[in-house]
Amino acid sequence: TRLSGIVSSPYSTSEEKTPYKDVTTYNNYYEFGTDKSDPAENAQGLRTRPWTISVEGAVKRPKVWDIDALLKAFPIEERIYRLRCVEGWSMVIPWEGFALANLIRQVEPTGSARYVEFTTLHDPAQMPGQRSSVLNWPYTEGLRLDEAMHPLTILAVGLYGQTLPNQNGAPVRLVVPWKYGFKSAKSIVRIRFVEQQPKTAWGRAAPSEYGFYSNVNPQVDHPRWSQARERRIGEFFKRKTEMFNGYGEQVAQLYQGMDLRKNF
Amino acid sequence: MWLGVNDGLGANPIEFITHFTGTWTLVGLLTTLSITPLRKISGWNWLIRLRRMLGLFAFFYACLHFTTYIWLDQFFDMQMVVKDVIKRPFITVGFLAFVLLIPLALTSTNAMMKRLGGKKWQRLHRLIYAIAVLGVVHYWWLVKKDITQPLIYALVLAVLLGIRLVFKAQIRIPVVMPKHNPE
Numbered sequence: 235t236r237l238s239g240i241v242s243s244p245y246s247t248s249e250e251k252t253p254y255k256d257v258t259t260y261n262n263y264y265e266f267g268t269d270k271s272d273p274a275e276n277a278q279g280l281r282t283r284p285w286t287i288s289v290e291g292a293v294k295r296p297k298v299w300d301i302d303a304l305l306k307a308f309p310i311e312e313r314i315y316r317l318r319c320v321e322g323w324s325m326v327i328p329w330e331g332f333a334l335a336n337l338i339r340q341v342e343p344t345g346s347a348r349y350v351e352f353t354t355l356h357d358p359a360q361m362p363g364q365r366s367s368v369l370n371w372p373y374t375e376g377l378r379l380d381e382a383m384h385p386l387t388i389l390a391v392g393l394y395g396q397t398l399p400n401q402n403g404a405p406v407r408l409v410v411p412w413k414y415g416f417k418s419a420k421s422i423v424r425i426r427f428v429e430q431q432p433k434t435a436w437g438r439a440a441p442s443e444y445g446f447y448s449n450v451n452p453q454v455d456h457p458r459w460s461q462a463r464e465r466r467i468g469e470f471f472k473r474k475t476e477m478f479n480g481y482g483e484q485v486a487q488l489y490q491g492m493d494l495r496k497n498f
Numbered sequence: 499m500w501l502g503v504n505d506g507l508g509a510n511p512i513e514f515i516t517h518f519t520g521t522w523t524l525v526g527l528l529t530t531l532s533i534t535p536l537r538k539i540s541g542w543n544w545l546i547r548l549r550r551m552l553g554l555f556a557f558f559y560a561c562l563h564f565t566t567y568i569w570l571d572q573f574f575d576m577q578m579v580v581k582d583v584i585k586r587p588f589i590t591v592g593f594l595a596f597v598l599l600i601p602l603a604l605t606s607t608n609a610m611m612k613r614l615g616g617k618k619w620q621r622l623h624r625l626i627y628a629i630a631v632l633g634v635v636h637y638w639w640l641v642k643k644d645i646t647q648p649l650i651y652a653l654v655l656a657v658l659l660g661i662r663l664v665f666k667a668q669i670r671i672p673v674v675m676p677k678h679n680p681e
Contacts, residue, residue, distance in 0.1 A: 259509060270510075271508065323513070368644045458587065458639065459588075460578075460581075460585075465513075467509045467510055468509070470512075
């Protein structure tokens with residue numbers, strides 16, 4: 235369905251958008267299979283209504299959101315973002331969503347809330363990929379609170395003006411454009427505020443390969459492949475990968491004084 | 499070609515081609531390795547005539563795979579390629595496997611067989627065991643998490659090499675060079 239009342243955003247890039255077909259058929263979403271084409275095929279059975287998102291943990295006002303209420307709660311913006319996958323390819327995607335900070339302010343995190351943990355739905359009946367133990371289900375991801383509060387960080391509920399296709403993480407997913415794609419958890423059912431750095435699905439699977447921060451960084455290679463360049467889907471030549479995926483101006487100060495080689 | 503014209507290569511055609519040619523190289527290598535055990539078990543000696551063709555088939559796809567990497571992936575940025583080969587273990591073993599395939603392809607003709615002599619030729623061509631292992635390791639190391647596919651190749655390879663050990667231990671027949679009748 236078409237989303238209405240979408241406002242544009244100064245955070246959008248004017249780069250050429252990746253075609254809708256590629257955005258919705260070339261996906262990493264292991265809950266529906268490990269091939270890029272699997273999610274588009276296997277995610278169609280996912281029921282996104284009813285759906286609730288529990289916002290909980292170290293907050294003054296925990297809240298269980300109904301997805302339809304959440305869709306109306308905040309103004310929906312269009313955010314055209316670059317997406318860089320840890321595998322070395324990239325896209326430009328017009329998301330619809332709202333700043334996660336809006337939601338966070340409502341629940342009023344307490345002083346001990348230093349990190350935010352995101353949890354994806356765990357339901358092997360609907361998510362056939364979860365019947366294999368390729369990752370530790372449910373999929374979890376995390377951000378530092380200041381990363382989560384950053385205006386670039388959004389909860390996306392649509393793309394290309396339509397509600398989010400299932401294979402792209404319906405009904406609601408995270409989008410953190412300066413980090414590798416896997417940081418942006420899909421089909422979120424829980425957002426929890428915690429004191430300790432949460433464990434992440436990929437971090438548990440291969441701690442030496444997928445760090446907690448996973449900021450796009452052309453100077454820090456993945457242990458098995460280079461991150462210096464990327465192939466923009468639809469382009470023939472590879473392009474240079476930019477620091478923080480080109481969002482350095484906005485986010486570099488979050489990491490001042492940190493050794494990004496160590497905190498990869 | 500048909501796939502390319504009909505938009506069948508997906509969103510990332512170069513990745514598709516890389517995987518496609520890599521897969522067929524491995525299939526070619528394992529099929530080549532299956533000839534000798536099959537022949538011994540079934541007694542169908544005519545199978546041996548397929549072996550050279552299958553080996554060259556594997557080499558053909560290995561060439562396409564390597565060309566895809568050098569050309570479509572790295573665009574002849576040789577500095578990058580050298581760095582990649584040295585630094586990335588999965589590329590190191592893949593490259594090594596490819597290099598080792600070259601002498602085998604070059605000595606695959608009847609004339610070269612004669613020139614080397616059966617014993618020497620055979621010793622040289624035992625390199626295929628190492629090549630196949632390197633090929634499977636290359637696949638295994640590049641996969642992010644789901645190792646189902648490389649595991650299947652590894653198991654098939656283990657069976658194919660294991661059979662040879664069993665033959666060697668039990669029967670102790672001297673491996674006889676196939677007689678090549680001049681066509």
